Amino acid sequence: MGREGWNELAAWRDRRMGERGDLWHRAILDPTLLAVLGPVRGLRILDLGCGNGYLTRRWAREGAADSVGVDLSPVSLGFARRRERRRPSGARFVLRAGSDLSGFADASFDRVVAHMSLMDIEDAKGTVREVGRVLAERGRFVFSISHPCFDIDLRSKWVVEGERGAETVYRQVTGYRTEKVVRVPWKVSASETAHTLSYHRPLPTYLRYLREAGLAVVRMEEPTPRAEAIQKSAQGAFLRQIPLHLVFEAVPVGKWSGTRGHPRAVRRRASRTSGRTPAAVGPRSGSRGRTRGSGSAGRGSTTGS
Numbered sequence: 489m490g491r492e493g494w495n496e497l498a499a500w501r502d503r504r505m506g507e508r509g510d511l512w513h514r515a516i517l518d519p520t521l522l523a524v525l526g527p528v529r530g531l532r533i534l535d536l537g538c539g540n541g542y543l544t545r546r547w548a549r550e551g552a553a554d555s556v557g558v559d560l561s562p563v564s565l566g567f568a569r570r571r572e573r574r575r576p577s578g579a580r581f582v583l584r585a586g587s588d589l590s591g592f593a594d595a596s597f598d599r600v601v602a603h604m605s606l607m608d609i610e611d612a613k614g615t616v617r618e619v620g621r622v623l624a625e626r627g628r629f630v631f632s633i634s635h636p637c638f639d640i641d642l643r644s645k646w647v648v649e650g651e652r653g654a655e656t657v658y659r660q661v662t663g664y665r666t667e668k669v670v671r672v673p674w675k676v677s678a679s680e681t682a683h684t685l686s687y688h689r690p691l692p693t694y695l696r697y698l699r700e701a702g703l704a705v706v707r708m709e710e711p712t713p714r715a716e717a718i719q720k721s722a723q724g725a726f727l728r729q730i731p732l733h734l735v736f737e738a739v740p741v742g743k744w745s746g747t748r749g750h751p752r753a754v755r756r757r758a759s760r761t762s763g764r765t766p767a768a769v770g771p772r773s774g775s776r777g778r779t780r781g782s783g784s785a786g787r788g789s790t791t792g793s
């Protein structure tokens with residue numbers, strides 16, 4: 489179902505995304521993602537979960553030394569390759585699961601981007617591990633996801649109270665702490681609904697996967713909608729108040745922090761010399777006690793991404 493759902497959705501998504509992205513991407517997600525990513529000229533860039541490859545192709549046109557899109561869905565890649573044949577940019581497209589980037593050498597990319605794909609990838613842990621492997625020493629991993637606090641699959645929704653113009657907007661959520669696989673419905677025509685699988689994970693899960701892959705977050709953004717999104721989408725004004733997405737930048741820890749190599753290797757080296765694990769290398773959460781006001785839990789119906 490993982491692949492089948494995306495295959496089913498591929499034609500609909502390709503029509504919506506075109507060469508510039510749909511409204512949601514153009515006016516909410518992409519400006520932040522692209523700002524975090526920065527210029528790509530001369531860089532080797534991997535677009536992980538590339539869909540119809542509109543960004544892979546954009547980066548090739550912008551002068552990336554190599555722009556490669558990988559995706560699990562052969563049908564999506566078919567649309568990407570068709571676009572590339574019609575208007576060549578130099579981008580390449582490879583059928584791969586994110587958790588198996590075999591065929592790509594260690595340290596072979598300067599940037600890996602996973603735009604709205606990690607929460608749709610079943611083996612996110614294996615995928616992040618592979619990202620850590622293929623990322624070059626001074627590389628950067630930039631990814632966006634549905635906001636796990638405010639957009640918890642189908643269990644979150646908008647609540648609006650008060651008079652028009654002076655309303656208070658809430659996000660009702662439940663089940664935040666519970667990792668869950670959800671069958672997301674996408675209405676692709678008046679009579680047809682396709683389904684994909686999405687994987688809700690609390691934020692620390694992503695952070696743990698990154699840490700275990702030797703990556704550390706150095707930047708986190710919550711994209712704000714542009715005027716076009718406010719004008720054209722029913723939820724635009726609400727999105728000014730509560731973000732439904734996150735964009736992260738992560739870098740290889742060893743190189744970024746001045747330690748040498750993968751954190752686990754550093755810890756092993758340190759424990760051989762001192763018999764203990766240095767706190768500076770493998771910090772643990774110090775939080776104790778209880779959190780009050782447990783919040784909890786959607787996408788597809790809300791995000792259109």
Ligand SMILES: C[S@@+](CC[C@H](N)C(=O)[O-])C[C@H]1O[C@@H](n2cnc3c(N)ncnc32)[C@H](O)[C@@H]1O
Pocket residue numbers: 490494505536537538539540558559560561564584585586587602603604605608609610611793
């Ligand atoms: C929401 S779409 C995002 C596509 C594109 N990045 C964009 O922003 O338009 C999620 C993509 O992740 C891909 N995907 C799902 N599971 C995957 C996996 N295990 N490995 C690689 N790609 C995967 C899907 O086929 C789909 O194209």
